[in-house]
Amino acid sequence: MSIGGASVAAKESFGVINPASGEVFEQAPECSPDQLDAAFASAKQAYLTWRSNESDRRKALLAMADVLMGSAGEIAPIITAEQGKPYSQANLEVFGAAMWCQYFANLEITPEVIQDDESALVQVVQRPLGVIAAITPWNFPLLLAFWKIAPALLAGNTVVIKPSPFTPLSTLKVAELLQSVLPAGVLNAVSGGDQLGAQMTSHPVPRKISFTGSVETGKKVALAAAPDLKRVTLELGGNDPAIVLDDADPVMVAKAIFTGAFSNNGQICSAIKRVYVPEALYDDVVDGLAACASAVKVGEGTDPQSQLGPINNKPQFERVKELVADALRHGATAVTGGQAMERPGYFFAPTILAGLTDGTRIVDEEQFGPALPVVKYHSLEDAIERANATNFGLSGSVWGSDVERASQVAAQLECGTAWVNTHLGLAPSQPFGGCKWSGLGVENGKWGLSEFTEVQSLYQSRTLDGTNPLMALLVE
Ligand code: NAD
Numbered sequence: 001m002s003i004g005g006a007s008v009a010a011k012e013s014f015g016v017i018n019p020a021s022g023e024v025f026e027q028a029p030e031c032s033p034d035q036l037d038a039a040f041a042s043a044k045q046a047y048l049t050w051r052s053n054e055s056d057r058r059k060a061l062l063a064m065a066d067v068l069m070g071s072a073g074e075i076a077p078i079i080t081a082e083q084g085k086p087y088s089q090a091n092l093e094v095f096g097a098a099m100w101c102q103y104f105a106n107l108e109i110t111p112e113v114i115q116d117d118e119s120a121l122v123q124v125v126q127r128p129l130g131v132i133a134a135i136t137p138w139n140f141p142l143l144l145a146f147w148k149i150a151p152a153l154l155a156g157n158t159v160v161i162k163p164s165p166f167t168p169l170s171t172l173k174v175a176e177l178l179q180s181v182l183p184a185g186v187l188n189a190v191s192g193g194d195q196l197g198a199q200m201t202s203h204p205v206p207r208k209i210s211f212t213g214s215v216e217t218g219k220k221v222a223l224a225a226a227p228d229l230k231r232v233t234l235e236l237g238g239n240d241p242a243i244v245l246d247d248a249d250p251v252m253v254a255k256a257i258f259t260g261a262f263s264n265n266g267q268i269c270s271a272i273k274r275v276y277v278p279e280a281l282y283d284d285v286v287d288g289l290a291a292c293a294s295a296v297k298v299g300e301g302t303d304p305q306s307q308l309g310p311i312n313n314k315p316q317f318e319r320v321k322e323l324v325a326d327a328l329r330h331g332a333t334a335v336t337g338g339q340a341m342e343r344p345g346y347f348f349a350p351t352i353l354a355g356l357t358d359g360t361r362i363v364d365e366e367q368f369g370p371a372l373p374v375v376k377y378h379s380l381e382d383a384i385e386r387a388n389a390t391n392f393g394l395s396g397s398v399w400g401s402d403v404e405r406a407s408q409v410a411a412q413l414e415c416g417t418a419w420v421n422t423h424l425g426l427a428p429s430q431p432f433g434g435c436k437w438s439g440l441g442v443e444n445g446k447w448g449l450s451e452f453t454e455v456q457s458l459y460q461s462r463t464l465d466g467t468n469p470l471m472a473l474l475v476e
Helices: 033-050 054-070 072-083 087-105 143-154 169-181 194-201 215-228 250-266 279-295 314-329 380-388 403-410 445-450 469-475
Strands: 012-018 023-030 112-116 120-128 131-135 158-162 187-189 208-212 231-235 240-244 272-278 333-336 351-354 371-377 395-399 417-420 453-461
Touching (some): 012 072, 023 072, 023 169, 033 131, 033 158, 033 187, 054 087, 143 208, 143 445, 169 187, 194 215, 208 215, 240 380, 250 272, 250 279, 250 395, 314 333, 314 351, 314 371, 395 403
Parallel strands (some): 131 158, 158 187, 208 231, 272 371, 351 371, 395 417
């Protein structure tokens, strides 16, 4: 772990499993309560100087990007080993993390002048919050860490980060490497089980919790933050619908929807999780999706031929198995796939499910894996209503040849990001967050940066006697 600028060992450790084999391949440190206290204390101390020099912070972020890019060859294999994704995608994840550092290094935080006259200069400034507790999931262990670390540090905060116990090693490694370009205590990384996350959210030092994970845990985080009125950003789960319109080209759309649903083996919060298709196009879209699912190469992340790896962990593997089995029991057909692959590790055959509708668990719940239900609709109004009839609201997409019409439908989706003729279009400049149970607040862009700050009205009187127009009125 990295605490106060030093590499720190722990008395206890826990096993990290390679999902391609199902075997423990490495041990990770189990942070003790004292070590967590030390991490927060060092972040609190470092904050006192880190907050004061913006230009140093920008330089440090650029240096962090250089370290990440220069160490990709060391970091990417760790991501593949603990997360399962193919090496080329792990490598892209490292470069994505660097890109986020570069973007925030150059994002301006300019005070807004709201009054400038003979009585006062009033500016709205964004101040840092203090120490941030960052908690991340296992699907993009590094990229999602930098969605937090980069804006938090630019704004002048310091950070204690805890990765998922399924994928702790890449974050710990990167934090260790970054100590060479950061003052001690600015970025601390600890690891442990879920209980460590709970200890962080109830710890007195952090002023904000930036959390990415499941809805269930997100609600626990909100509860834990309440007594101390800690700020929270919650990036939670999704059950993203894709609506195919009747003027879509079914073959072209099927290919793109497959990518939107199965990238990272379906383990993306905003991946397509259910597809609504008009009756006339249904068979063609299902066949197109099934052709993609049958052709995609599933294998170990270390095999350069692999396009999809295993599911990351046993509980998630069991969940996907359970949801697919439930759909099949309720009359769905697995046009392709439908079961786990017969090999060690957590491999599941890419699955296209047809002949099912809303009310089936895999349509209503977040599967977060390589299985996609395709649902028929009769009227567009009905499809929109069904797409919105959920507590989730992360993102969604609409597909059709008439882009204006598709955009009008997309605007009716109750979600944080609505795509037209694409899915998963993301950038560091673009705010990302969920409606309803999919989250609270956003990450990325100037909006994400603002969430790591607090607004202060800085009122500078232009008269030395301290009078202002409101005071003058009250005195009269
Ligand atoms: P999870 O909620 O089980 O765990 C996320 C993190 O929270 C882990 O680090 C875990 O150790 C920690 N944690 C667990 N219990 C805690 C507690 N009581 N207090 C504080 N921290 C605690 O989620 P997961 O299984 O790792 O990730 C999958 C979920 O994350 C999916 O629902 C997915 O949609 C969601 N996700 C959302 C986004 C987004 O940006 N909206 C991105 C990726 C993943």
